[in-house]
Amino acid sequence: MELFWSNPLALWLGGLLLLPILAHLIQRTPRNTVPFGAMMLISRLKRVKRRHRRLSDWLLLLLRFLALLALVLAATRPEIRWFEIANASQAPQRFVVVLDNSLSMNHKMMDPLQPSLQTAFEHAKSKAYELIQDAPEGSSFLIVSAGGEAEKRGEWTRTTSNAMSSVMDIQSGVSKTDLLGGIRTARRALEGEGGTIYVLTDEAGQSTANLGEEIRLLMEQKASFIPVIVRAEEPENISILSAEYRTGVEGGIVRYQVMNYGPTDREVMCTTRLPDGTEIRNFVQVKAGKKAENFITVPRITEGGVASIVVEDDTLAEDNDFYFHLPRIGASRVLVVDGEPGATASESEVYFLERALAPFGSQNETLPDVVNPGGFQKLQEDVHKVIFLANVMEPAPMASILMNFVRDGGGVLISLGGNVSSARYNSSLGALLPARLKSIQTFAQRGEEGRPMAIPDLTHELFSPFQRGGAQEFSGVRWRTLFGVEKISKDAKILLSLENGAPVLLERKIGKGRVLLLLGPVDYAWSNFPFQSIFMPWVQRSVRYLGGDSSLGGKRVSGEVDQDMSIKLLDIPGELVLEGLKGTIGLQKEGEKVRFQPRYAGAYVLRIHGAPPLAQVVVNHIASESDVRVLHPLVEVAAQIQPDQFIQKRPLLKWFLWAGLALLIFQALLSFFLTKEVDDDQS
DSSP states (O other), X not given: OEEEESOGGGGGGGGGGHHHHHHHHHHOOOSOOOOOXXXXXXXXXXXXXXXXXXXXXXXXXXXXXXXXXXXHHHHXXXXXXXXXXXXXXXXXXXXXXXXXOSGGGGSBXXXXXXXXXXXXXXXXXXXXXXXXXXXXXXXXXEEEEOBSSOEEOSOOBSOHHXXXXXXXXXXXXXXXXXXXXXXXXXXXXXTTSOEEEEEEEOOOBXXXXXXXHHHHHHHHTTEEEXXXXXXXXXXXXEEEEEEEEEOOSTTOEEEEEEEEOSSSOEEEEEEEEOTTSOEEXXXXXXXXXXXXXXXXXXXXXXXXXXXXXXXXXXXXGGGOEEEEEEOOBSSOEEEEEESSOOSSGGGSTTHHHHXXXXXXXXXXXXXXXXXXXXXXXXXXXXTEEEEEEESOSOOGGGHHHXXXXXXXXXXEEEEOOTTOOHHHHHHHSTTTSSSXXXXXXXXXXXXXXXEEBOOOOTTSTTTGGXXXXXXXXXXXXXXXEEEEEESOOTXXXXXXXXXXXXXXXXXXXXXXXXXXXXXXXXXXXXBXXXXXXXXXXXXXXXXXXXXXXXXXXXXXXXXXXXXOEEEEOOOOXXXXXXXXXXXXXXXXXXXXXEEEOOOSOEEEEEEETTSOEEEEEEEEOOGGGGOOSBSSOHHHHHHHHOHHHHEEEEEOHHHHHHHHHHHHHHHHHHHHHHHHHHHHHHO
């Protein structure tokens, strides 16, 4: 409600208010008088009367001033205006109920009279039921949801139970508000034949800013527009705006911003959850309508992946979590020692190994460091976590370094081949190997199929990701040649074997680290292993199992709910799946890109079915939906289009005129009695 001046130019008449003041000043008697003789007695007798008249003079001045002020204001034709929404006609007609089921409608709205209704959305559904039940008999109904992308929920119906059932089927969502689409859908459904459109919304944030043109069109088509506002009296919400990892002391810091959309200052607790499950809590003080910045220190050694920050705020719990990528902190890289470098990349011993470790090429943040045996001194224990020895001829110079590396928590994977001598390895690496090596065993010649490999124990940590699928691919691997072993250590395990039980991959724990021994090469000389779809995920999983960072961080993608997202990939064999907390998301392949549209916030992983991840995706809630403040009231937007329908007026001209006349009459009477009193005093 506000006071409005229909003729503001009349305020120039306010200059007349100076007239009573001037008249008062003119009538004042001189102050500097000198009494003498008998006049001193008369002066004392008149002093009491003068005090009384002085008060009366000021009262006359005030009355004359107020009288003129009231008349001047009356000349401006003042009126009180307020927004009011008219009720729908009681005649049977067509009703469209547009129900906002966006993220912001989940904010808490407690009502002591309706304790079972917890959120604005639940209150909106309750009001929708009432509108349908109270509609005139014979009316038709159409229900439209306005969260995400607006859509009709069923067709026109004359049965109230069917209409209420359509409302009941609408669930609260986490998508953006689409009031524009909802009103457009409703207008088109009326087909220019008139009707009433109810819009049930919390009108939060910018959701109502661009509706003017659509409201104008529906009013031109003789449709009634009735907003039904459902929100808390003073909506509150706090959410995380951003989070970013920065290098620094210890393991670096994560700096994040918190926004307070409420009308009061708040102190909230924020919990940072690292990929390994570590939780770091701290408190943040946020002023009303402002944002605050805070940070946490990351431990010196931290697993890479998706981290999150959770703010404790129950007013809108759906946007409390914010997800972000966190790189591996501490030693994590892979050092590959190529025992037989080739003239070209594809002829190199580790060609397939490099492709498996970095399927995205130079885009990958975890490209392995590849050296020949002479470059082994490039090993940096504060950088490298895993070492691959690929068909290295002479391991003796590396033996003591490898042993200390494993004891201190590093991981080593040794693959054998034509350069390897059983005697040299048993002599130099005997304390490191899971078993002593025997001579090479040949099962089939090149070009022949070879012996199949058995499916491993999927309960083992190394192979547990394959429980969801892909394990059958192990049986497609055929080995023509392998090294034999003897005297397997008591603390060693056989992880992979042929179907006849011959070992293929062995493991041994030493100190804080592990050693994996592959009894064949990682190229196609002895098997078809590198050509199988299981090879790349097995290599990546082995790196993570040994403590390093595989290509999981190579593709890190971020987006929002309902956003069209894409990931560019090389030609990777196998069926790709995108998995999240609520199951898999449908993928669409377009050339080298994979496209998808997430419906929920959270962490997602892209993988070959049942294999370790190829890429990670973080999806956060739509930031604009966290703003529960009312910036553009819907009734004000509609009033700009058709003010007569939404603005009520009450003229105040008569009230100011009567007040001015009454004050003039009162001051005239008061002036008459005061003048008479002065005359009596003089006489």
